[in-house]
Amino acid sequence: MKDYLKSRILLALEKSGMSAPVDILFEKPKIESYGDLSTNFALLAAKELKMKPRDVAQKVVETLEIDPSLVEKVDVAGPGFVNFKFSNKYFLSFIDDILEKGDSFGRSNLGAGKKTQVEFVSANPTGPLTVGHGRNAVFGDTIANVLQWTGHVVTREYYFNNAGRQMRVLGDSVRLRYKEILGEELQFPEDYYQGNYIRDIAQHLYDEQGDKLKNEPAEGGFKERAEQEIFEDIRKTLERLTIKFDIFYNENSLYETGKIKEVITALEAAGLTYDKEGAKWFKATAVGGDQDKVIVKSTGEPTYRLPDIAYHIEKFRRGFELVVDIFGSDHIATYPDVLLALKSLGHDTEKVKVLIHQFVTIFQNGEVVKMSTRKANFITLDELIDWVGADAVRFFFLMRNIGTHLNFDVDLAKKQSEENPVFYLQYAHARIASIIRFAESEGFSTGGLYAGGKKGFDSTLLKEKEEIDLAKALGGFPEVVEAAATTFEPHRIIGYLQGVAEEFHRFYHAHRVVIPERQLAESRLALCLAAKTVLANGFKILGISAPEKM
């Protein structure tokens, strides 16, 4: 529709001897009575044309030729907006389109098969996932969904490191807890992992092997067992949220295949490194960075930057045309160095999209709970799912723009679990399902409304305001999905679906669907089916369930 209007406007401009020095863009006016679509090109072009905005608009409208069965009214308003009001016929045509496309309605080829990687969660296996990881996980998975719906070929990837100091401490924490189970009195260091899950792992080892491990060294089986159990927990937690990864990428492989060395060599060859105080530095200041950074410590161990750079080079080498990295605001200072190094090695960093989400602040008993994996005072993602359910967890994390600091009041979430906003949407879906069941029990065949490309209903029988409004809302879905993809903001889909649910409930309260006038009933059933389809497709993207009954 936008393309059509644009071409007509360009034609009209030409006919009246004006050129368009600006792009013609459309938007939906906030106020319904202004029309269905609006453009401000006259306001933008006025200066260039040395005319009043309203005159430009007026002239174009006068010479505009538009199919009257699609557009009912065109007028000039305010300082020079041109408003278009569409016909009911146009809105009702959405119903046919939705029923025809079914569960693929909303898909597009915006991404044109672009090979895309979404890297998210990427938590090292040192403890259970926390609420903070939850935001990352749910957001990342949904971004991946949105990109898939817009025609990207997506790989979901989890990057982790099971080597290094953190993991050594983890293993030793388990060892000490194991010793405690054997009855040994000891001082458990404050900077070790305090969580009860460490005790659980130690207990499992004891249950299986008794005291056979009492002389096992810190580096031995304790660490391996801890990693294995914790990873299994992480995987299970993610699965509860319907999150599945295609690849778990181990940082170690970058060392084993010599990729780390290659990066050092490449940076050296580019003259971007120097040695100082026994460490190797990346000369970031030479390529626009604010300060130089260490890439190899004086101990000979690389800092996190080096594997990160190598990992991203691997992403490029593997052929990803779009690389989406998702992490929390605590990593805000780390990625510029990495991008800088990639760029100076000749890689196209435009392909990398870094999405940073702000922290989740947990309130419990009216107090802020500071989260730390090492200290045991964190709320796990599993607990949160137990309290409010997987659908609500996903929905809550997706409702808000990732740029906001999210306040999550656990007590409130628990208490209000039945009045959660997610239910408003799911209720609309379940209600439609119920209507369809009822209609079938009254002898209607909803399956026959649209079968094999043949319509079994007449949408032009729908004339009520609530019917038109609902059809209008439903037609906006593909555009919203595309907007969510281009802006990387899935919360737009939630706002949209709420509007759809609202229009549906309004329609439902104003008009009965299953009525004696058979043809009208069938048309309304088709409208209901279309609404159900849009809701279900939206839920699919968000990763929440579409219940037939509640």
Place this chain on the structure above:
RNA sequence: GGGCACGUAGCUCAAUUGGAUAGAGCGUUGGCCUCCGGAGCCAAAGGUUGUGGGUUCAAAUCCCACCGUGCUCACCA
């Protein structure tokens, strides 16, 4: 102190990326079930968009200053 992000109704957040009268949910107040699901609908109250300047036809949105909050400034990841 530097960098990044944020500040919108009592609370949690939106606002089509610079558009026309700033919107939802929760909470508050008042209505609506002979009827396909009342987990719903309708209505009301609630705002100087942190403050002060600037840019233009138009600013919650862009620029500057200040106030406040979070994250971050490692040879930890």
